[in-house]
Amino acid sequence: MTATTPAGPPSGPPPTAPAAGAAGAASTAGGDAGRRPPAGAGPAHTGSAATRVIGWLALASLALLVLYGLIISPADREMDDVVRLMYVHVPSATYLYLGCFLTTLASGMWLWKRTPGWDALAETGAEVALVFAFVTLLTGSLWGRPTWGTYWTWDARLTTTAVLTALLAGYLALRRLDVDPDARSTRAAVVGLLLVPNVVIVNRSVEWWRSLHQSATLARIDPTIEGDMLVALMVGFLALGLVFAWLTIHRFRVAWLEQQADRVDLDAALAARRAEAADGDPHEKVTPA
Amino acid sequence: MWRDATLVAGRDLRVEARSRVTVNQVAPFALLVLILFAFALDPEGPVLERATPGLYWVTVLFSALLAIARSAKLDEADGVRDALRLSALDPAGVFAGKALAVAAELVALELLLGAGVVVLYGADPAGVGLLVATCAAATAAVATAGTLYGALVSGLRVRETLLPLLLLPVLAPVLIGATRAFDAALGGVPADGWPWCGLLAAFAVLYSVAGALAYGTLLEGS
Numbered sequence: 369m370t371a372t373t374p375a376g377p378p379s380g381p382p383p384t385a386p387a388a389g390a391a392g393a394a395s396t397a398g399g400d401a402g403r404r405p406p407a408g409a410g411p412a413h414t415g416s417a418a419t420r421v422i423g424w425l426a427l428a429s430l431a432l433l434v435l436y437g438l439i440i441s442p443a444d445r446e447m448d449d450v451v452r453l454m455y456v457h458v459p460s461a462t463y464l465y466l467g468c469f470l471t472t473l474a475s476g477m478w479l480w481k482r483t484p485g486w487d488a489l490a491e492t493g494a495e496v497a498l499v500f501a502f503v504t505l506l507t508g509s510l511w512g513r514p515t516w517g518t519y520w521t522w523d524a525r526l527t528t529t530a531v532l533t534a535l536l537a538g539y540l541a542l543r544r545l546d547v548d549p550d551a552r553s554t555r556a557a558v559v560g561l562l563l564v565p566n567v568v569i570v571n572r573s574v575e576w577w578r579s580l581h582q583s584a585t586l587a588r589i590d591p592t593i594e595g596d597m598l599v600a601l602m603v604g605f606l607a608l609g610l611v612f613a614w615l616t617i618h619r620f621r622v623a624w625l626e627q628q629a630d631r632v633d634l635d636a637a638l639a640a641r642r643a644e645a646a647d648g649d650p651h652e653k654v655t656p657a
Numbered sequence: 658m659w660r661d662a663t664l665v666a667g668r669d670l671r672v673e674a675r676s677r678v679t680v681n682q683v684a685p686f687a688l689l690v691l692i693l694f695a696f697a698l699d700p701e702g703p704v705l706e707r708a709t710p711g712l713y714w715v716t717v718l719f720s721a722l723l724a725i726a727r728s729a730k731l732d733e734a735d736g737v738r739d740a741l742r743l744s745a746l747d748p749a750g751v752f753a754g755k756a757l758a759v760a761a762e763l764v765a766l767e768l769l770l771g772a773g774v775v776v777l778y779g780a781d782p783a784g785v786g787l788l789v790a791t792c793a794a795a796t797a798a799v800a801t802a803g804t805l806y807g808a809l810v811s812g813l814r815v816r817e818t819l820l821p822l823l824l825l826p827v828l829a830p831v832l833i834g835a836t837r838a839f840d841a842a843l844g845g846v847p848a849d850g851w852p853w854c855g856l857l858a859a860f861a862v863l864y865s866v867a868g869a870l871a872y873g874t875l876l877e878g879s
Binding site: 534545574 | 805809810813815819822823825826827829830833834837852856860863867871874875877
């Protein structure tokens with residue numbers, strides 16, 4: 369599988385290697401398979417020694433989170449055991465916003481530099497952010513039911529997260545379209561660049577809207593949080609941060625390999641057409657002058 | 658730039674005057690939605706009266722989606738995009754022109770819907786200054802954001818379904834702001850509505866700038 373084609377002329381590289389890599393097969397041996405010049409050095413499969421370390425660390429810290437979150441840390445005086453959701457909920461919300469910033473930053477950089485890595489990073493950020501958005505909304509609703517007696521309330525932060533999820537879904541829908549990759553990247557980059565400004569506007573307006581009707585529904589997270597609960601929350605940030613990093617790296621590499629696969633297909637098609645033209649194939653007679 | 662804008666706006670409005678898609682299809686659709694809301698919410702009860710600002714702006718947004726999709730579609734046929742690229746018109750001017758044309762159609766729709774809610778829902782148009790200012794700011798906001806997102810989905814096979822998905826979450830603050838301002842003008846204290854009007858204006862400015870900057874890239878990259 370280590371088809372090392374000289375990077376450069378579009379000489380129809382074997383289409384199998386990057387496609388297999390794009391499917392997430394980390395078993396592909398090392399080596400750069402059929403890459404075009406702008407690619408430079410880059411991964412040919414999604415796993416590496418570093419990501420394996422991150423993966424094991426993530427698993428270990430998740431186990432630690434289970435230990436601290438469910439066993440060691442005490443139940444809250446008012447919220448009882450439900451407070452344990454916080455150790456997942458608050459970090460996921462944080463990493464949700466981190467993913468969004470990543471997308472906006474990478475979109476801006478792509479519009480500026482036009483190097484494919486930024487494009488792949490923008491897609492990665494949004495997709496990982498959407499995963500954390502679902503985790504945030506799910507744990508938030510489960511937390512809200514026993515605490516406020518309702519799964520959902522029109523609080524500013526909840527509403528912002530809901531609109532943000534819709535914005536991310538729209539962005540990813542645009543990314544999924546089967547059209548010319550460059551045009552798609554440009555359009556997606558404009559949407560991605562506006563992601564964070566939109567979230568800020570939505571957040572401001574929703575906060576303002578709710579504050580006219582009622583005081584804040586949720587008390588802020590108890591600032592006097594301490595002891596084992598604080599440790600559990602920190603472990604939550606660490607564990608989900610490692611998960612975030614692992615997902616981001618792997619998703620980025622998949623996105624990268626998808627770009628390579630697209631190009632390989634395009635090169636193969638171009639080479640085939642050129643070969644036909646050089647042969648003076650019978651189809652030429654059919655095409656009108 | 659402004660000369661280019663008037664040229665493009667004139668072209669879009671001329672196409673509209675000849676094809677009459679907004680007049681014959683979008684406007685009746687908007688009125689139909691108002692009637693459907695009355696069916697859904699008891700027209701004799703207090704619900705409809707309280708919900709009037711929200712229903713008005715939801716209807717405007719849905720109708721605006723149709724007008725925006727139509728505006729974006731004008732540039733798809735017959736290689737109009739290529740022609741625009743080659744015409745040496747300022748892309749920011751093209752954007753402004755298209756937004757102006759959409760805004761003109763939206764103002765007509767809003768007047769019609771305004772008459773609709775007065776007649777059908779018995780709304781009492783007090784606080785005219787605030788109503789007019791809100792309409793102006795919200796129209797600018799919807800037209801600029803809509804023209805930008807219309808260009809983003811133009812030429813795609815799935816544009817009809819993708820445009821609402823992309824645009825409606827973005828316009829959520831406009832819906833909130835315009836509804837609150839109308840609430841204040843129709844029933845509450847008009848002074849409460851002016852900050853919302855400011856929010857709408859800020860939104861319109863942001864999207865005017867974003868659209869003017871991005872339109873050239875979008876024209877090229879398609």
